[in-house]
Amino acid sequence: MHCHYCDGKGSPQEMFEKANRLGFVSVGFSSHAPLPFDNDFCMHADKLDAYVEEISALKGHAETQVYLGLELDFIPEVTTPCDKRWDRLPLDYKIGSVHTLDAPNDQYPMLSVDGPHDEFLVLLNEVHGGSARSMITKYFQRVTELCELGGFDILGHFDLVKKHNKALGFFDESEVWYKELALNALDAVAQSGVVLEVNYGGMLRGATDDVYPSPWLLEEAKQRNIPIQINADAHAPHHLGVHHEHCRALLKRLGYDTQRILLNGVWTDVAL
Numbered sequence: 001m002h003c004h005y006c007d008g009k010g011s012p013q014e015m016f017e018k019a020n021r022l023g024f025v026s027v028g029f030s031s032h033a034p035l036p037f038d039n040d041f042c043m044h045a046d047k048l049d050a051y052v053e054e055i056s057a058l059k060g061h062a063e064t065q066v067y068l069g070l071e072l073d074f075i076p077e078v079t080t081p082c083d084k085r086w087d088r089l090p091l092d093y094k095i096g097s098v099h100t101l102d103a104p105n106d107q108y109p110m111l112s113v114d115g116p117h118d119e120f121l122v123l124l125n126e127v128h129g130g131s132a133r134s135m136i137t138k139y140f141q142r143v144t145e146l147c148e149l150g151g152f153d154i155l156g157h158f159d160l161v162k163k164h165n166k167a168l169g170f171f172d173e174s175e176v177w178y179k180e181l182a183l184n185a186l187d188a189v190a191q192s193g194v195v196l197e198v199n200y201g202g203m204l205r206g207a208t209d210d211v212y213p214s215p216w217l218l219e220e221a222k223q224r225n226i227p228i229q230i231n232a233d234a235h236a237p238h239h240l241g242v243h244h245e246h247c248r249a250l251l252k253r254l255g256y257d258t259q260r261i262l263l264n265g266v267w268t269d270v271a272l
């Protein structure tokens with residue numbers, strides 16, 4: 001879950017109360033960790049200590065366990081999940097994510113694969129000359145590098161690069177080159193031992209018709225014995241639980257029997 005410390009809409013208390021009402025036994029807060037430059041989705045660095053304090057204060061509830069986490073961007077030479085500066089924080093878990101790719105000039109300190117359409121089109125058309133293959137190659141290289149680097153527990157939205165594909169139709173997921181790039185990155189996920197999140201945030205926003213990663217990739221993940229976890233990527237209380245049942249049914253159909261969650265402070269495989 002995100003909350004109003006980053007780009008989420010609810011307070012930690014409101015997010016927690018909704019999770020509790022829905023009967024969740026274990027929930028995690030994973031606000032976007034501060035970046036060293038201005039942007040519209042991350043927490044400001046001067047709020048980090050208050051965030052840690054406020055989430056920690058929600059712990060100890062008998063029905064719904066609360067875990068303190070951060071979603072950490074991977075931007076080589078700028079910020080990574082294993083930077084020493086996170087070590088002072090009492091984090092229960094870290095999500096490692098790729099949201100941004102190299103920016104063309106000073107006008108754009110970064111360009112997100114999941115940002116507004118106009119920003120995304122600068123990335124696709126100006127940085128990559130309109131070549132989806134070039135941009136997606138770069139994206140999955142980043143995901144692979146992130147997995148090789150490690151220092152986190154859960155890989156965020158594996159194929160986020162597809163977010164605008166429903167609206168803009170810039171590539172076809174069934175093409176051989178795409179499958180090869182995605183599967184090579186999935187091999188890196190398997191090697192790293194991290195948990196792969198099954199994230200329905202794109203569905204919540206109407207951006208995608210299905211989860212990250214796409215079902216055919218989850219089938220491949222199952223063959224590689226990659227542990228998974230169902231995540232709302234909730235940015236407001238009403239996001240919680242919406243497509244949970246869809247994910248559960250999908251995963252069971254693909255042969256998954258368990259998901260890996262934090263329970264009593266230990267990573268545990270629980271029945272779906």
Ligand SMILES: [Zn+2]
Pocket residue numbers: 071097099156157
């Ligand atoms: Zn994210």
